[in-house]
Amino acid sequence: xxxxxxxxxxxxxxxxxxxxVLWPLAWRYVSRRMPPEEEAAWxxxxxxxxxxxxxxxxxRRSSDR
Numbered sequence: 001x002x003x004x005x006x007x008x009x010x011x012x013x014x015x016x017x018x019x020x021v022l023w024p025l026a027w028r029y030v031s032r033r034m035p036p037e038e039e040a041a042w043x044x045x046x047x048x049x050x051x052x053x054x055x056x057x058x059x060r061r062s063s064d065r
Contacts, residue, residue, distance in 0.1 A: 004010050034042065038058070045054035 033039070042051060042054055042058075045051050
């Protein structure tokens with residue numbers, strides 16, 4: 001196994017296969033939407049010009065859980 005792992009072609013193929021497997025999971029996580037209530041609150045904050053602060057606070061609340 002060790003001599004095989006030294007070859008760049010091994011790592012390229014390994015990375016391609018790993019990426020093919022993990023891509024659907026990553027896409028599902030990145031593309032999910034906010035719950036409708038949170039999206040409405042975020043849009044109101046955007047209209048007030050406080051969208052970035054609202055998102056930072058949302059991130060802080062979700063990381064405290």
